[in-house]
Amino acid sequence: MTRDGILSANRPGKGSAMKNWRYIGLHAVAAATFIFLLQRYALSATLESSLLWAVTFGGCAAGLAYAQSNR
Numbered sequence: 001m002t003r004d005g006i007l008s009a010n011r012p013g014k015g016s017a018m019k020n021w022r023y024i025g026l027h028a029v030a031a032a033t034f035i036f037l038l039q040r041y042a043l044s045a046t047l048e049s050s051l052l053w054a055v056t057f058g059g060c061a062a063g064l065a066y067a068q069s070n071r
Contacts (some may be wrong), residue, residue, distance in 0.1 A: 005050030020069040025066035 036054035039045040045053075 010066050023069060024065040028058040028062035031061030 032054040035057040036050050039050040039053050040047065
């Protein structure tokens with residue numbers, strides 16, 4: 001333990017950078033897939049509209065995951 005009570009293994013470093021990018025990518029893909037399937041099949045939207053929403057939600061999810069990984 002360090003003097004502030006946090007284990008040093010929990011701190012971000014060089015080894016965790018790839019893990020963070022993987023987490024961000026998976027979060028974006030999962031959100032985009034979910035919203036695409038919801039729009040396309042549950043709400044019967046057009047393909048173009050579904051893809052636009054998927055890209056938008058995927059980008060927002062990536063931004064949120066990035067913000068969380070840098071806290």
